[in-house]
Amino acid sequence: DAEITQSPRHKITETGRQVTLACHQTWNHNNMFWYRQDLGHGLRLIHYSYGVQDTNKGEVSDGYSVSRSNTEDLPLTLESAASSQTSVYFCASSETRAGETQYFGPGTRLLVL
Amino acid sequence: DQQVKQNSPSLSVQEGRISILNCDYTNSMFDYFLWYKKYPAEGPTFLISISSIKDKNEDGRFTVFLNKSAKHLSLHIVPSQPGDSAVYFCAASGTSYDKVIFGPGTSLSVIP
Numbered sequence: 015d016a017e018i019t020q021s022p023r024h025k026i027t028e029t030g031r032q033v034t035l036a037c038h039q040t041w042n043h044n045n046m047f048w049y050r051q052d053l054g055h056g057l058r059l060i061h062y063s064y065g066v067q068d069t070n071k072g073e074v075s076d077g078y079s080v081s082r083s084n085t086e087d088l089p090l091t092l093e094s095a096a097s098s099q100t101s102v103y104f105c106a107s108s109e110t111r112a113g114e115t116q117y118f119g120p121g122t123r124l125l126v127l
Numbered sequence: 128d129q130q131v132k133q134n135s136p137s138l139s140v141q142e143g144r145i146s147i148l149n150c151d152y153t154n155s156m157f158d159y160f161l162w163y164k165k166y167p168a169e170g171p172t173f174l175i176s177i178s179s180i181k182d183k184n185e186d187g188r189f190t191v192f193l194n195k196s197a198k199h200l201s202l203h204i205v206p207s208q209p210g211d212s213a214v215y216f217c218a219a220s221g222t223s224y225d226k227v228i229f230g231p232g233t234s235l236s237v238i239p
Contacts, residue, residue: 018170049229054136056216057171057229072226104170115161116227118170 016041020105020119028127033092035122037105045108046088047116048072048080050101057104063088095126130154131219131230139236146204148233150217153198157219161227162191162202165214174215175202207237 018039027033039046044065049057049072059072061080069080077099079091092099102123106116132151140146150160158179163171177184177191177200184191190203204211217230 054231056131056133056231059226062226106170115173115176118163118172120170121168 018105018107018117018119020103020122022122023120024123024125026125026127027095029095029097031095033095033124035090035092035103035105035124037088037090037119038086039105039107039117039119040086041107041109041117042085043107043109043117044085045110046082047106047108048078048088048090049104049106050074050099051104051121052101060090060103061088092124095124097126100124100126129231130157131217131228133215133217133230133233135233136231137234137236139238140207142209142237142239143206146202146207146211146235146237148202148204148215148217148235150200150202150230151198152200152219154219154221154228155198156221157228158221159219160191160193160200161218161220162189163216163218163229165216165232171216204235207235209237209239211235212237 021036047062048060058074063069063082102121104121105119108116161176162174164174165171175189193200214232214234216232218227220227
């Protein structure tokens, strides 16, 4: 069965460190998304990609970057982790651009000390 | 400013009764709406959607109602079951909008 996986599931890091969160999907979807979930804010879009070599900024992209070298993977990098980036991160993919069902990974819980 | 609002952070309902979760939006460009359900330690999963050309969509125990003039939609769960206890996110998008905007979520507890 097709799926979307994230690793690690939990991560503790220190302020200033670079952290990369992995996202891998086997749906063969062109579209992939990264969100963060914080209490009172729901899911906020960090970055998204509509295909290989395509990346776009979402509403909360400062301090984050992504790259898309193949269809299956969209790693999210925190260049210099900050305590404000402590959150739960979800990766998602979809077959069409907007409005269609997105399939979410299980999430990565990140704690920045 | 939140474009998709869910003004009730939490809701508690007795098993067998109706659960009504509400959602309001501000952007008139939105023409497609979705509800996602999320259990603890899992990713959200798609539940039901509605296009702006409809005012109701039903799937089993779940019905979504859309009132375009009021920019309001609601999710009805009848009858509610303990397994429905989860966080429900309302989301909105549009044909001329390349992203999905999520609301802050409502935590539903169904009491046996």
